[in-house]
Amino acid sequence: MRNALPILTVLVAILAIWYVAVAPMNIRVALDQAQRDGAALQPATALERQEVSVWALMLNNPAQIVGTYAMERPRLPTPGQVAVELWNTTAEMALNGRAMSKRSLLYHGWITLQSTLWGFALGTTLGILGAVAIVYSRVVDMSLMPWAIISQTVPIVALAPMIIVVSSQLGITDRTVPKAIISAYLCYFPVLVGMVKGLRSPAHAQLDLLQTYNASGFQAFLKLRLPASVPYLFTSLKVGIAAALVGTIVGELPTGAISGLGARILIGDQFGTPLAIWAALVAAAVLAGALVTLLDLAQRITLKRMGMQA
Amino acid sequence: MIRPPAASQYCGQQETTDVTHQPVISAKGLDLTFQTGDGPVHALRDVSLDIERGDFVSFIGPSGCGKTTFLRVMADLEQPTAGQITVNGTSPEAARKARAYGYVFQAAGLYPWRTIGGNIRLPLEIMGYSRADQDARVARVLELVELGGFEKKYPWQLSGGMQQRASIARALAFDADILLMDEPFGALDEIVRDHLNEQLLKLWDRTNKTICFVTHSIPEAVYLSTKIVVMSPRPGRITDVIDSPLPRERPLEIRDSPEFIQIAHRVRDGLRAGHAYDD
Numbered sequence: 050m051r052n053a054l055p056i057l058t059v060l061v062a063i064l065a066i067w068y069v070a071v072a073p074m075n076i077r078v079a080l081d082q083a084q085r086d087g088a089a090l091q092p093a094t095a096l097e098r099q100e101v102s103v104w105a106l107m108l109n110n111p112a113q114i115v116g117t118y119a120m121e122r123p124r125l126p127t128p129g130q131v132a133v134e135l136w137n138t139t140a141e142m143a144l145n146g147r148a149m150s151k152r153s154l155l156y157h158g159w160i161t162l163q164s165t166l167w168g169f170a171l172g173t174t175l176g177i178l179g180a181v182a183i184v185y186s187r188v189v190d191m192s193l194m195p196w197a198i199i200s201q202t203v204p205i206v207a208l209a210p211m212i213i214v215v216s217s218q219l220g221i222t223d224r225t226v227p228k229a230i231i232s233a234y235l236c237y238f239p240v241l242v243g244m245v246k247g248l249r250s251p252a253h254a255q256l257d258l259l260q261t262y263n264a265s266g267f268q269a270f271l272k273l274r275l276p277a278s279v280p281y282l283f284t285s286l287k288v289g290i291a292a293a294l295v296g297t298i299v300g301e302l303p304t305g306a307i308s309g310l311g312a313r314i315l316i317g318d319q320f321g322t323p324l325a326i327w328a329a330l331v332a333a334a335v336l337a338g339a340l341v342t343l344l345d346l347a348q349r350i351t352l353k354r355m356g357m358q359a
Numbered sequence: 360m361i362r363p364p365a366a367s368q369y370c371g372q373q374e375t376t377d378v379t380h381q382p383v384i385s386a387k388g389l390d391l392t393f394q395t396g397d398g399p400v401h402a403l404r405d406v407s408l409d410i411e412r413g414d415f416v417s418f419i420g421p422s423g424c425g426k427t428t429f430l431r432v433m434a435d436l437e438q439p440t441a442g443q444i445t446v447n448g449t450s451p452e453a454a455r456k457a458r459a460y461g462y463v464f465q466a467a468g469l470y471p472w473r474t475i476g477g478n479i480r481l482p483l484e485i486m487g488y489s490r491a492d493q494d495a496r497v498a499r500v501l502e503l504v505e506l507g508g509f510e511k512k513y514p515w516q517l518s519g520g521m522q523q524r525a526s527i528a529r530a531l532a533f534d535a536d537i538l539l540m541d542e543p544f545g546a547l548d549e550i551v552r553d554h555l556n557e558q559l560l561k562l563w564d565r566t567n568k569t570i571c572f573v574t575h576s577i578p579e580a581v582y583l584s585t586k587i588v589v590m591s592p593r594p595g596r597i598t599d600v601i602d603s604p605l606p607r608e609r610p611l612e613i614r615d616s617p618e619f620i621q622i623a624h625r626v627r628d629g630l631r632a633g634h635a636y637d638d
Contacts, residue, residue, distance in 0.1 A: 355472040356513040
């Protein structure tokens with residue numbers, strides 16, 4: 050509970066900044082709305098108002114500020130509005146037995162989660178195998194590592210449509226597959242780097258010791274390198290799963306997908322429903338937080354069982 | 360009850376028992392030069408030494424005198440650039456593959472994810488001992504280093520001295536005749552070191568192993584050894600070999616005896632003579 054206070058302080062600060070920002074973000078739209086409703090404004094027309102800063106608009110029309118906090122289509126919704134939207138599209142729908150309706154974020158979150166987990170599994174496997182190859186073969190180290198680094202400098206938004214085109218060309222109709230590939234593409238790298246570091250973490254004396262036992266390379270891997278890499282692996286997995294989620298959401302953006310959190314964000318943008326975007330964003334953040342927390346828990350349990358937690 | 364782990368070790372033993380008075384370790388004209396960016400470093404130059412069965416040999420000298428390198432050559436962790444060396448009458452490589460020696464490093468180097476028992480079990484697992492044999496051996500060597508009852512503890516739950524004792528137990532577990540120890544007590548404080556020295560002597564007396572022991576400490580070398588090898592750096596070489604007249608039975612008080620002080624003097628003189636080359 051000692052940790053609760055700083056965490057809550059930061060949370061309150063973020064909410065406060067967010068809340069304060071709502072008025073200047075929405076004032077123009079709110080004034081346009083008020084003008085249509087026949088309110089007397091200063092300046093009176095939208096054209097004139099374009100020349101005036103939001104601060105001046107707020108000063109000149111203080112009566113309209115309150116309206117910025119209760120708009121139907123705000124540029125920046127209040128935290129409360131987002132919470133209500135989130136509630137309406139998740140828990141309330143679940144309570145009404147419509148959890149898997151197409152309008153439910155639970156449904157879209159589930160679609161995204163599936164691709165994320167597939168991509169995470171694929172990326173982690175590739176990352177670990179790549180790391181083993183790099184640690185045990187100098188040739189692979191020299192040839193694979195530069196490509197691994199280059200792969201991460203290519204913007205994933207540029208690459209994602211290509212992966213989708215290629216996979217549909219190959220006759221893969223399931224949308225989960227290309228999304229999982231994009232997700233794996235982002236996720237394998239932290240795992241690879243972390244595992245290389247972990248597998249190389251044993252001190253020279255440790256390897257010498259195994260040599261005095263005339264241990265085989267495989268025994269050295271199994272008994273020393275692999276267990277030594279476990280703490281590094283978990284740290285990488287936590288970064289990796291977050292990257293996998295980002296990859297999936299990016300994979301859902303440019304693809305004309307109609308389901309998944311990424312698709313919700315895109316559709317919200319196209320139909321001018323910022324509340325839907327924000328709700329999907331928060332849902333994605335909650336999902337990422339939950340996944341990382343789960344891995345953190347797995348890390349604690351594993352390390353405790355291995356006797357490494359003092 | 361104790362079976363040899365591999366046929367090759369049996370061969371090694373046979374060879375040394377057949378040929379009476381053959382030294383356990385014999386080095387002749389060993390040279391070892393490391394090629395570094397700053398030019399060659401002569402870690403060992405013309406090093407010759409015979410170590411007999413049951414000897415307790417200390418290697419003492421300042422940093423860079425090649426004492427650790429010499430130990431690593433015996434262990435086949437370094438290759439000499441010239442000269443010959445035999446361990447148990449065979450090459451160091453054959454001796455290593457026959458698991459002829461146990462090596463104790465300066466850092467205990469216990470695996471944090473294994474219990475003390477699990478750490479001692481490590482070489483036994485690698486060498487393919489049966490589970491029952493492993494259990495018996497772990498229990499026996501834990502008693503030998505007075506760590507009975509600590510089998511299920513993790514390394515971080517033990518003091519530095521206890522960890523080092525566990526690492527000695529690990530080196531003893533597979534019954535190698537030779538124990539190579541590279542400054543095993545270097546990182547420990549004086550009081551713990553005294554205690555471990557005493558224990559090590561008892562252990563040596565009981566097991567009749569041949570021990571090669573690298574140290575920085577003159578009292579430690581004199582107290583423990585039947586043979587003290589004084590080395591000096593640039594190039595790494597042996598400057599003096601002292602056969603200790605002290606009896607096998609050595610209480611800690613022996614360090615106040617005139618014989619002890621006399622040997623310590625000779626070691627110090629040897630170290631000083633070696634250093635004269637530097638200035």
